[in-house]
Amino acid sequence: MIKRSGSAVWSGGIKDGKGSISTQSGALDNTQYGFNTRFENGPGTNPEELIGAAHAGCFTMALSGQLGEAGMTAQKLTTTATVSLDKTDDGFTISAVHLNLVATIPGANQEAFEAAVLRAKNNCPVSKLLNAAITLDARLEE
Structure with a gap:
């Protein structure tokens, strides 16, 4: 079994607070996130773009x-x-992930490409993890 970790630190309230996210590998090291980075396009990162990056990376590697x-x-x-990320009566939910792929594969067969x-898409570990369309x-x- 392989285990990888990420961590978050948060101080303050939801709107005025500040947080940082780090990864075990050090790719992210106390990277800023907060209400403004998640809902207002402020500088820093947010959980949704990190999920997007993880899903894109996992899918692309699985496709290879x-x-x-x-x-x-x-x-x-x-x-x-x-x-x-959609607002619902219960707060917010990640409702969907849309993957957009552009592939350059010399001599590729369209049918075999689509099957791969x-x-x-169906079998990369991040796709299996997400409970979203x-x-x-x-x-x-x-």
């Missing part, structure tokens, strides 16, 4: 593996994961 199993090697895979994309657009460039 699926393509390899299908006999294809990508020249370049670029994925953006857009995470939707679907397997990666996960949608995907994938475009193969030549």
